[in-house]
Amino acid sequence: MSPNLIPELQKQTTNLINENMKYFKGLVAYILKIVKQRYIIRTLVIRDFQSRYLSSYIGLPWAFIQPAVYVFVIWFAFTFGLKAGSTSSGLPFTPWLLTGMIPWLFISQTMIVTCLAIPEYGYLIKKTALNIWLIPLIKIFSGLIIHITMILVIIILFVAFYHISPNIYWLQIFYYLFASFILLTGIAWLVSSVNVLIPDTSHIINIIATVLFWATPIVWPYGRLTGSLKYVALLNPFFYITEGYRYTFLEHRWFFEFTDMNIYFWIVTTIIFVSGAWIFKKLKPEFGDIL
Amino acid sequence: MRGKMIEQIAITINSLTKTYKLYHHHRDRIKELLHPLRKVYHYDFHALSDFNITIGKGEVIGIIGQNGSGKSTLLKILASVVTPSSGSYKCNGRVTALLELGGGFNNETSGIENIYFLGGLQGYTKKEMQQRLQKILEFADIGVYADQPVHKYSSGMYVRLAFSIAINIDPDILIIDEALSVGDIRFQQKCFRKIKEFKEAGKTILFCSHNLSAVRDFCTRAIWLNKGRIVEQGNPIFISDRYNAFMTTNDPVLLEKTTPSIELDRFPEYFKLGEPVSSLSISWDKVDQHDSFGVGGAKIQCVSLYNVLKQSKVYTISGGEPIRLFIQLLATRKIDNPIIAITLNGRSGVPVFRISNHLFNQRLSFEIDIPTIIAADFTFPPIGNGRYTISLGILDITKNTRSEIHWIHDAIILEVSNPDNKYKMGTLLVIEEANIRVVSKFDS
Numbered sequence: 001m002s003p004n005l006i007p008e009l010q011k012q013t014t015n016l017i018n019e020n021m022k023y024f025k026g027l028v029a030y031i032l033k034i035v036k037q038r039y040i041i042r043t044l045v046i047r048d049f050q051s052r053y054l055s056s057y058i059g060l061p062w063a064f065i066q067p068a069v070y071v072f073v074i075w076f077a078f079t080f081g082l083k084a085g086s087t088s089s090g091l092p093f094t095p096w097l098l099t100g101m102i103p104w105l106f107i108s109q110t111m112i113v114t115c116l117a118i119p120e121y122g123y124l125i126k127k128t129a130l131n132i133w134l135i136p137l138i139k140i141f142s143g144l145i146i147h148i149t150m151i152l153v154i155i156i157l158f159v160a161f162y163h164i165s166p167n168i169y170w171l172q173i174f175y176y177l178f179a180s181f182i183l184l185t186g187i188a189w190l191v192s193s194v195n196v197l198i199p200d201t202s203h204i205i206n207i208i209a210t211v212l213f214w215a216t217p218i219v220w221p222y223g224r225l226t227g228s229l230k231y232v233a234l235l236n237p238f239f240y241i242t243e244g245y246r247y248t249f250l251e252h253r254w255f256f257e258f259t260d261m262n263i264y265f266w267i268v269t270t271i272i273f274v275s276g277a278w279i280f281k282k283l284k285p286e287f288g289d290i291l
Numbered sequence: 292m293r294g295k296m297i298e299q300i301a302i303t304i305n306s307l308t309k310t311y312k313l314y315h316h317h318r319d320r321i322k323e324l325l326h327p328l329r330k331v332y333h334y335d336f337h338a339l340s341d342f343n344i345t346i347g348k349g350e351v352i353g354i355i356g357q358n359g360s361g362k363s364t365l366l367k368i369l370a371s372v373v374t375p376s377s378g379s380y381k382c383n384g385r386v387t388a389l390l391e392l393g394g395g396f397n398n399e400t401s402g403i404e405n406i407y408f409l410g411g412l413q414g415y416t417k418k419e420m421q422q423r424l425q426k427i428l429e430f431a432d433i434g435v436y437a438d439q440p441v442h443k444y445s446s447g448m449y450v451r452l453a454f455s456i457a458i459n460i461d462p463d464i465l466i467i468d469e470a471l472s473v474g475d476i477r478f479q480q481k482c483f484r485k486i487k488e489f490k491e492a493g494k495t496i497l498f499c500s501h502n503l504s505a506v507r508d509f510c511t512r513a514i515w516l517n518k519g520r521i522v523e524q525g526n527p528i529f530i531s532d533r534y535n536a537f538m539t540t541n542d543p544v545l546l547e548k549t550t551p552s553i554e555l556d557r558f559p560e561y562f563k564l565g566e567p568v569s570s571l572s573i574s575w576d577k578v579d580q581h582d583s584f585g586v587g588g589a590k591i592q593c594v595s596l597y598n599v600l601k602q603s604k605v606y607t608i609s610g611g612e613p614i615r616l617f618i619q620l621l622a623t624r625k626i627d628n629p630i631i632a633i634t635l636n637g638r639s640g641v642p643v644f645r646i647s648n649h650l651f652n653q654r655l656s657f658e659i660d661i662p663t664i665i666a667a668d669f670t671f672p673p674i675g676n677g678r679y680t681i682s683l684g685i686l687d688i689t690k691n692t693r694s695e696i697h698w699i700h701d702a703i704i705l706e707v708s709n710p711d712n713k714y715k716m717g718t719l720l721v722i723e724e725a726n727i728r729v730v731s732k733f734d735s
Binding site: 290 | 317321324367371386395408
C-alpha cells in the first residue's frame with residue numbers, strides 16, 4: 001500500500017463528509033426555517049384552505065363531498081358493473097377500497113394543485129422576500145388537513161360498521177404519513193418549479209395521475225398481477241403508501257416485513273427528493289423574471 | 292477603528308449585474324433549454340451592469356433616472372425579490388421594502404390580517420405585531436377600511452397602509468420605489484416627515500423618485516442611473532441639475548462638453564443688455580430631438596436658460612428670480628413680424644403662463660440663413676415646487692391667420708424647488724406675503 005493512499009483516502013472521506021454535511025446543514029436550516037416561519041405557513045395554509053373551499057356557498061363540505069362521490073362511484077362500478085368487488089385476501093371490499101383510495105386522493109390532488117402553486121403566490125414572490133421554498137409545502141399542509149379528517153372518518157366507519165377495532169398496527173399511520181410527506185415534498189418542488197417554465201407540466205401530471213391510478217394496483221388487488229407484470233406496481237411509488245395503509249388498518253402487518261419494498265421506495269423517494277430540491281434551486285432565480 | 296468602519300456600512304454592492312433573458316415566444320425558453328446544439332433563442336437586456344457602491348449608515352440615497360434605467364431592478368435586488376445574475380450585495384440589518392404599488396397584500400383578506408402577515412414575513416410574532424397595530428393604523432389613516440378586504444381600497448389607501456407597515460416594523464434599511472407619488476399631498480408630506488425622522492435616527496433609506504424636489508430636500512446623496520450604469524453620483528442638488536440638463540438635451544455627450552459646473556458657469560458679458568453676443572460663449576442645449584411640428588421657414592436650434600442674478604445657466608428655479616431665456620434659431624425665409632411664444636407647462640400639461648413678443652408690443656426680425664439669437668427676459672413667477680416644461684414656438688400672423696412655423700413641445704425641463712414651505716403646498720401659485728391675525732376677541 002502506498003504511503004500516500006491513506007491520507008488521500010482520509011482527505012476524500014472528509015471531503016465527502018463535508019459535502020454531505022453541507023446538504024445536511026441545508027436541510028436542518030430548512031426545517032428550522034419552517035419552525036421559525038410557522039406563523040406565515042399557518043396563515044398561508046388557512047388562506048389556501050379558505051380560498052379553496054370557503055368561498056363557495058356550501059363551503060367546507062365540498063372538501064369531502066367530491067372525494068366521497070368519487071369513492072362511491074368507483075365502489076359502485078367495481079361491485080355491480082365489473083363484478084370485481086372482491087379481494088384475494090378475503091377482506092371486505094369496501095374498507096379495502098377506502099383505505100387505498102384515501103391516501104391516493106391526498107397524493108394525487110396535492111400533486112396536481114402544487115403544479116400551479118408558484119404563479120398563485122406571484123404577488124408575494126414579486127413584492128416580498130418570502131422564502132419561496134415554503135410555497136409547495138403550503139399546498140401539502142392544506143391537503144393534509146382534509147386527509148387527516150378523512151382518516152378519522154374511515155376509522156369511525158370501520159369501528160362502527162365493520163367491527164374493526166383499534167390496534168397497535170394503527171400506529172404505523174404516522175410512519176406512512178411521514179413517508180408520503182417526504183415523497184410529496186420532493187414531487188411538489190419538482191412539478192411546481194418545472195411548471196413555471198413549462199406550463200404543460202400540469203396537463204402531463206394530470207395524465208400521469210390517471211395512468212397511475214388505473215394501471216397500478218390501487219383499486220384492484222396487487223395479487224391480480226402475475227409473472228413479470230408484477231413489476232408494473234413498482235412504477236408507482238405511491239403503491240407503497242396505499243398498500244401501507246392497508247397493512248396498517250386491515251391486514252395487520254408491519255411495514256418492515258417487506259424489505260425489498262422498503263428499499264425500493266426509499267431509493268426512489270430519495271432520488272425524487274434530491275432531484276426536486278436541485279431543480280427547484282436551479283429554477284428559483286427565474287421565477288421572479290418569468291412571473 | 293476598523294471594526295467601527297464596518298459597523299458604519301449599511302449596504303455594500305459588488306459588481307452587481309442583472310441580465311434579463313428576453314424571448315420572442317414563451318416557447319423559445321424551453322427550446323433553448325432543450326436544444327442539442329445549444330442554439331441561443333434569447334437576447335439579453337442588461338438592467339444593471341457591473342454596479343458597485345457602498346452606502347453608509349444614516350445615508351438617504353435618492354436614485355434618479357429615466358424609465359428603464361435600472362432603478363427598480365436595483366431596489367428589487369436589495370429587497371431580495373429579484374436574484375442578481377452575478378455579483379454580490381450585503382445589507383446589514385433589517386430591510387423593509389415598499390416596491391411599486393404596495394407590497395405583498397392579499398386582496399381577499401382584510402387590512403389587519405395583511406398587517407399581521409407582512410409582519411410575520413419580517414419575523415415578528417402576532418403578539419409583537421399587536422403592539423404595533425395601533426401605530427400602523429393610525430399612520431395609515433384608513434379608518435373603518437381596516438377590517439375590509441384590501442381589494443376594496445383605493446390606490447391611495449393601499450399605499451398608505453403599505454408605507455405605514457414598512458416604517459413601523461423597525462427597519463434599519465428602508466427601500467421605497469416610487470410608491471409615494473400615489474398618495475395625496477398631505478400623506479406625502481407626512482411620509483417625508485417620517486423619512487426625516489428616520490434620517491435623524493441614523494437609519495438608511497433608499498428611494499427612487501421622479502420627484503426631484505424630494506431628492507433635493509431629503510437625500511444626502513443622489514445616484515443617477517442610465518441604462519443600468521451609474522452616470523454620476525454625489526450632491527443631490529448638483530446631480531439633479533445634471534439630470535435635468537440631460538433630460539432637456541437627451542444627449543449625455545453634449546452635456547459633458549457644454550455644461551460646466553454650476554459655480555464656474557459665469558458669462559458676465561451676456562448680461563449687459565443690448566450687446567451682441569457670440570453664440571460660442573453660451574452653453575447651449577440642443578433641442579432637435581424633441582417633439583416638434585410646424586410649416587417651416589425657421590427652426591429653433593438650441594436653447595439655454597440663465598439666472599440673471601447668478602449669471603449662470605440653471606435648470607432649477609426657486610421662483611421670483613429674473614430669468615433670461617436664450618433661443619437660437621435659423622430662418623430660411625423672410626418672416627414678417629414673427630412671434631416668439633414661450634409657454635410654461637405644469638403637471639399634466641396645464642399651461643401656467645404664456646408670453647410672446649407681440650403681447651408686449653416688441654417687434655423682431657430674423658436674419659436669413661445665419662443663426663439669430665434671441666434673449667427673453669422675464670421674472671419667473673412664484674409657483675409651487677415641481678417639474679415644469681417650457682414649450683417654444685415661432686409663429687406667423689399674416690392676413691389674420693396664425694400658423695406655427697416651428698413649435699417644440701417641452702423644449703426645456705426645469706424644476707421649481709424652493710425650501711420654503713409656502714412652495715410645498717402643492718398649489719400652482721405661491722403667495723409670498725400674507726398677514727393672518729386675530730382682529731376681534733369675544734368674551735366668553
